[in-house]
Amino acid sequence: MAAWVEGRVIERIEWTPTLFSLRVAAELAPYKAGQFTKLALQRGEQRVQRAYSFVNPPTTPYHEFYLVKIPDGELTPSLGALQPGDSLLVQSQATGFLTLDELPAGRDLWLLSTGTAIGPFLAMLAEGEAFRRFENLVLVHGVRKGEELTYQALITSLVEQHGPRFRYVPFVSREAWPGAMEGRIPAAIDAGSLQERVGMAFSAEHSQVMICGNPAMVKETQQSLLALGLAKNLRRAPGNISMENYW
CATH class of the missing domain: 3.40.50.80 (Nucleotide-binding domain of ferredoxin-NADP reductase (FNR) module)
Known part of the structure; x- marks a missing residue:
C-alpha cells in the first residue's frame, strides 16, 4: 500500500468560481507525465481521498493539480478552501497508464x-x-x-x-x-x-x-x-x- 505524506499548498490559481489549481510541495516518489496520485484530508479518524492527475511535468519543483469544485462533494469544497501554507495529504506513489x-x-x-x-x-x-x-x-x-x-x-x-x-x-x-x-x-x-x-x-x-x-x-x-x-x-x-x- 502506498504511503501518505504531508503536502503544503504553495500556490492556488482561481480560474472560475468552480475551477481551481493547487500547487503543492511534497516529497513524492518519481512519476511520469500523465500519471495521477491521490489527495486527501483527515477528518477525525476518516481520511477523505480522491485521485487527481498531475498537470506539471515531473521535473518541476512542485506538484500541480487541476480541480473542479463540486458543491455537495465530500472533498473538493474543502480542497477549494485551502490557501498557501495549508497542509493536505498526498499519496507518495503515483500510478496510471495514460503515459x-x-x-x-x-x-x-x-x-x-x-x-x-x-x-x-x-x-x-x-x-x-x-x-x-x-x-x-x-x-x-x-x-x-x-x-x-x-x-x-x-x-x-x-x-x-x-x-x-x-x-x-x-x-x-x-x-x-x-x-x-x-x-x-x-x-x-x-x-x-x-x-x-x-x-x-x-x-x-x-x-x-x-x-x-x-x-x-x-x-x-x-x-x-x-x-x-x-x-x-x-x-x-x-x-x-x-x-x-x-x-
Whole structure:
C-alpha cells in the first residue's frame, strides 16, 4: 500500500468560481507525465481521498493539480478552501497508464480531453517528450462555457514554440465562443469537422489517439474512432486508441 505524506499548498490559481489549481510541495516518489496520485484530508479518524492527475511535468519543483469544485462533494469544497501554507495529504506513489511510454510509434498524436481532464495532457506537452516522438500534435479541449478554457498562457507558449506542428482546438458546447468549435468532440469526428479544422485525418497507419474525460465522452469518442478503422491500444495487441475515464 502506498504511503501518505504531508503536502503544503504553495500556490492556488482561481480560474472560475468552480475551477481551481493547487500547487503543492511534497516529497513524492518519481512519476511520469500523465500519471495521477491521490489527495486527501483527515477528518477525525476518516481520511477523505480522491485521485487527481498531475498537470506539471515531473521535473518541476512542485506538484500541480487541476480541480473542479463540486458543491455537495465530500472533498473538493474543502480542497477549494485551502490557501498557501495549508497542509493536505498526498499519496507518495503515483500510478496510471495514460503515459507516452505505453504508446506505439506514430506520426500524429491526438490528445482529446474534456474539462479538468486536460491536465495530464498539459503535463505531457510541457515535459517535451511528445514533441520529440511525434511530428504532428493536436490538443483538443471540450468545455461547457468559454471561461472554462483554462491554461491559455501555457497553450499559447506551446503554439509559439512549436508552430504548425502543434494545433490547439477548443470546443465549447453551451455558448458561442470566439475561435472555438461548437458541440461535442465525438460528433465533430463523425461529421469530419474536427479533421477539417486541423487539416489532418485520423489514420490507423499514422495516428495515436489519447482520450481523457467524462465516461460518456470517452466511450462515444472511442466508438467514432473505431468506425474510422482505428483500434484500441493494448499491450498484447498494439493499436491506436488509449483512454482514461476522469472520474
